Amino acid sequence: MSEETITLEVTRYRPGHDREPRAQTFSVPYRKDWVVLDALNHIKDRTDGTLSYRWSCRMGVCGSCGMMVNGVPKLTCAAFLRDYHPGPIRVEPLANFPVVRDLVISLDDFMEKLRRVKPWIIREVEKPVAEGEYLQTPAQLDLYKQFSMCINCMLCYAACPVYGLDPVFIGPAAIALGYRYNLDSRDEGYRIRQPILTEAVGVWDCTFVGECSVVCPKGVDPAAAIQRSKVAGAKEWFMSMLLPWGGR
Amino acid sequence: MPAEEGYRHDLLVVGGGGAGLRAAIAAAEESNRLSIAVISKVYPMRSHTVSAEGGTAAVMRENDSLDTHAKDTIFGSDFLADQDVVEAFVKEAPGEVIQLEHWGCPWSRDPDGRVSVRPFGGMTVNRTLYAADKTGFHMLHALFQTSLKYDKIVRYDEWFATSLLVEDGKVCGVAALNLHDGQVRPIAAKAVIICTGGAGRIYPFTTNAAIKTGDGMALAYRAGVALKDMEFVQYHPTGLPGTGILMTEASRGEGGYLKNKDGYRYLQDYGLGPPTDKPVHRKMELGPRDILSRCHIQEHLKGRTFEGPYGDYVHLDLRHLGEKVIDKKLPFVRELARNYVGIDPVYEPIPVRPVVHYMMGGISTDISGKTSLDGLYAAGETACVSINGANRLGSNSLTELLVFGARAGRAAARYALERPALRSNPIAQLVSDERKRLDQRFLRADGRERIADIREEMQNAMEKGVGIYRNQAEMKETCETLRKLRERFAHIGLADRDAVFNTELIAALELECLLDVAEAVAHSALAREESRGSHTRTDFPKRDDARFLKHSLAYRTPGGSRIEYLPVTITRWPPEERKY
Numbered sequence A: 001m002s003e004e005t006i007t008l009e010v011t012r013y014r015p016g017h018d019r020e021p022r023a024q025t026f027s028v029p030y031r032k033d034w035v036v037l038d039a040l041n042h043i044k045d046r047t048d049g050t051l052s053y054r055w056s057c058r059m060g061v062c063g064s065c066g067m068m069v070n071g072v073p074k075l076t077c078a079a080f081l082r083d084y085h086p087g088p089i090r091v092e093p094l095a096n097f098p099v100v101r102d103l104v105i106s107l108d109d110f111m112e113k114l115r116r117v118k119p120w121i122i123r124e125v126e127k128p129v130a131e132g133e134y135l136q137t138p139a140q141l142d143l144y145k146q147f148s149m150c151i152n153c154m155l156c157y158a159a160c161p162v163y164g165l166d167p168v169f170i171g172p173a174a175i176a177l178g179y180r181y182n183l184d185s186r187d188e189g190y191r192i193r194q195p196i197l198t199e200a201v202g203v204w205d206c207t208f209v210g211e212c213s214v215v216c217p218k219g220v221d222p223a224a225a226i227q228r229s230k231v232a233g234a235k236e237w238f239m240s241m242l243l244p245w246g247g248r
Numbered sequence B: 001m002p003a004e005e006g007y008r009h010d011l012l013v014v015g016g017g018g019a020g021l022r023a024a025i026a027a028a029e030e031s032n033r034l035s036i037a038v039i040s041k042v043y044p045m046r047s048h049t050v051s052a053e054g055g056t057a058a059v060m061r062e063n064d065s066l067d068t069h070a071k072d073t074i075f076g077s078d079f080l081a082d083q084d085v086v087e088a089f090v091k092e093a094p095g096e097v098i099q100l101e102h103w104g105c106p107w108s109r110d111p112d113g114r115v116s117v118r119p120f121g122g123m124t125v126n127r128t129l130y131a132a133d134k135t136g137f138h139m140l141h142a143l144f145q146t147s148l149k150y151d152k153i154v155r156y157d158e159w160f161a162t163s164l165l166v167e168d169g170k171v172c173g174v175a176a177l178n179l180h181d182g183q184v185r186p187i188a189a190k191a192v193i194i195c196t197g198g199a200g201r202i203y204p205f206t207t208n209a210a211i212k213t214g215d216g217m218a219l220a221y222r223a224g225v226a227l228k229d230m231e232f233v234q235y236h237p238t239g240l241p242g243t244g245i246l247m248t249e250a251s252r253g254e255g256g257y258l259k260n261k262d263g264y265r266y267l268q269d270y271g272l273g274p275p276t277d278k279p280v281h282r283k284m285e286l287g288p289r290d291i292l293s294r295c296h297i298q299e300h301l302k303g304r305t306f307e308g309p310y311g312d313y314v315h316l317d318l319r320h321l322g323e324k325v326i327d328k329k330l331p332f333v334r335e336l337a338r339n340y341v342g343i344d345p346v347y348e349p350i351p352v353r354p355v356v357h358y359m360m361g362g363i364s365t366d367i368s369g370k371t372s373l374d375g376l377y378a379a380g381e382t383a384c385v386s387i388n389g390a391n392r393l394g395s396n397s398l399t400e401l402l403v404f405g406a407r408a409g410r411a412a413a414r415y416a417l418e419r420p421a422l423r424s425n426p427i428a429q430l431v432s433d434e435r436k437r438l439d440q441r442f443l444r445a446d447g448r449e450r451i452a453d454i455r456e457e458m459q460n461a462m463e464k465g466v467g468i469y470r471n472q473a474e475m476k477e478t479c480e481t482l483r484k485l486r487e488r489f490a491h492i493g494l495a496d497r498d499a500v501f502n503t504e505l506i507a508a509l510e511l512e513c514l515l516d517v518a519e520a521v522a523h524s525a526l527a528r529e530e531s532r533g534s535h536t537r538t539d540f541p542k543r544d545d546a547r548f549l550k551h552s553l554a555y556r557t558p559g560g561s562r563i564e565y566l567p568v569t570i571t572r573w574p575p576e577e578r579k580y
């Protein structure tokens, strides 16, 4: 009795060898509890050791394994073969990014943008550790919690039509993270950070269709962060009421 | 100097996980005259710390005390922890978790705004801080994002350290492979801190991410530094069958039950009772991990576990907690169980079995993270500073990253400030030798051995010989298998000869590290003729303080590890029988 198989069409690209990316077809055992990443690992271990891709945690939290699966950005460790049965399944590198090799994309651009939104607590005066924690009520935590759940998986960038057209756009996840710190009751950096966000959002024609939020595997809703950063006028007033030195 | 000659810093941290980032920030705050670099084989926020779920321990409340935390830790370690180190650990823990709070970590909160604490296995009071059940994720991102504000911390992301450079008895940096161009270059530094995490991947069934291959342990071991207490490998009682994905201990801390196939809370048969509806500290489901994992095996032998396609399992039952508590406190557990075993814990119990989780052992260091090699420091899971002894208590490890990451960062910074400038010539020579070694071993060789085959055989041998229950005959067999696998590794054959992002080469380098670490585990285990903490021998079922109240030190020799011993430091808690 032969085992049931499923076909994967995987993008291959070797810089210096291939002028263009091409698709290579692999047949792998079909197992209902396998994810696309298991199939790729099977190929790498048993069929073709030269296939390159990133992965680590295999539990949807490290953010390494994002790829296009049948044209949609997905974490391959959370995309089950059974949902694509009987196949074939197309596996490509994340859209909108330069490809380093095969399924590996370049993150350089995002890493620079992340730093630009100053994703850390900014205080005028830091409280000494000996004085204990900043109090923060569960309600204050809930205000930003959702935006702190980003795993930097880049699926939202792969889905973003604006980033696709102009990679200068700072993009959904970076905006969501900047916004997260603005909403944190411990932070006093709103005045420094908000101009960066306003500019980032303002000049770009985000349609707010929310493709980014649709593909986000962690429910971050970056579209909401972008939209709310845009109405910064009202927000600015609101924040200046909350922050001790925000009004100056 | 030009790129091909490499890079030069005062201090180099190898590893961008919790320990590495904490060390880098501590060094940056110690002195602004230092040039600091962090090299990591994955982007720092991908590091394994990201998957830690349950929480991080520190004394935070009036009903708790440093002595109780110390005592729980020492008791949990089966008296193999160094007590002076534990005392420093519990003392510095609260400051460290508050520091992280100041850096933006979104700890879960009580209604009055203070950080919340939850019960955890082996702890006598609530002292485990958490950020729902994604504690490690939030800690790592808070540390990483905070590290971005220090301009002087330079990062080498997706660089793989292949060896330590040692000249004249002192460390002077690492040789590292840049994944993006395939070149091996020196990253020179006056002090190096290894923070490369654990090595769960020496076993077939583990909670650990793919990158946990013990690289730093192997690098130090090859440079002549001892690996301490390597025989102590923690099995976590509740992993998902098949994938090994962890169902955090917090699910029991919040009140989950473990039940056998008759729906019976079997832990009461093993001296952990009496069973109560609400969790009681250190009893039943909140017993320590080594004991709970052994109970699972005993239940299995009695024929009272379920049989599934991925081995026997029991049930982790959370249904009585209700949807609200589960969604508030354990949302990730629900997400993972639904995704990976198709079970919603609100309505059905989760299948679980013991799974390799944590290495108590590691690079032998002193209380400030210093190793026996001048200029070399280590911290985090890769190190063994000896707070965990023979069994780690859950939620002590994340705290360990902070306390000892910071200590190593400060100590290495001070060392680097005093050390004179490095000499270039010997470094260039060392790296050129390393290039040749890699070239010959991996890129020219036309061997026929497959990475996946050797890895699988090693993992199976480890499970068989140095699993939960051990005996002399099986351990000897495992040592022998490992020796043969090492010979076969010399004939490894790679299909990929490309320079750019050659992940097959990385897999081979990782396998070489795994084999070294596996060897140290098996040999240390064989030599320890007693049962203590996680190390349980059927042929020596009792703890033997007269012979083995001491740390084992594994040194690399061509024929396997040479084992020596080091006394345990006892301050205020003389060894007693460990009973819960």
Ligand SMILES: Cc1cc2nc3c(=O)[nH]c(=O)nc-3n(C[C@H](O)[C@H](O)[C@H](O)COP(=O)(O)OP(=O)(O)OC[C@H]3O[C@@H](n4cnc5c(N)ncnc54)[C@H](O)[C@@H]3O)c2cc1C
Pocket: B014, B015, B016, B017, B018, B019, B020, B039, B040, B041, B042, B043, B044, B047, B048, B049, B050, B051, B052, B053, B054, B055, B056, B057, B135, B136, B159, B160, B161, B162, B195, B196, B197, B198, B207, B208, B209, B211, B212, B215, B216, B246, B248, B357, B358, B379, B380, B381, B382, B394, B395, B396, B397, B398, B399, B401
């Ligand atoms: C699923 C899971 C849940 C856990 N939950 C908890 C918990 O609730 N509480 C708790 O206290 N502990 C928990 N632990 C344990 C704890 O998470 C780990 O011990 C800890 O995160 C290890 O951190 P680290 O900084 O030492 O290493 P890691 O986070 O593993 O980081 C290692 C770093 O080293 C780098 N590196 C490795 N090799 C190389 C190389 N050759 N070259 C360059 N860079 C390299 C990696 O890129 C990475 O950046 C859990 C563990 C697991 C597996």
Ligand code: SF4
Pocket: A149, A150, A151, A152, A153, A154, A155, A156, A157, A172, A173, A176, A212, A215, A216, A217, A218, A219, A220, A221, A222
């Ligand atoms: S916002 Fe969502 S999709 Fe975008 S990087 Fe973060 S987790 Fe991924």
Ligand code: FES
Pocket: A055, A056, A057, A058, A059, A060, A061, A062, A063, A064, A065, A066, A075, A076, A077, A078
């Ligand atoms: S492997 Fe970590 S998110 Fe998929």
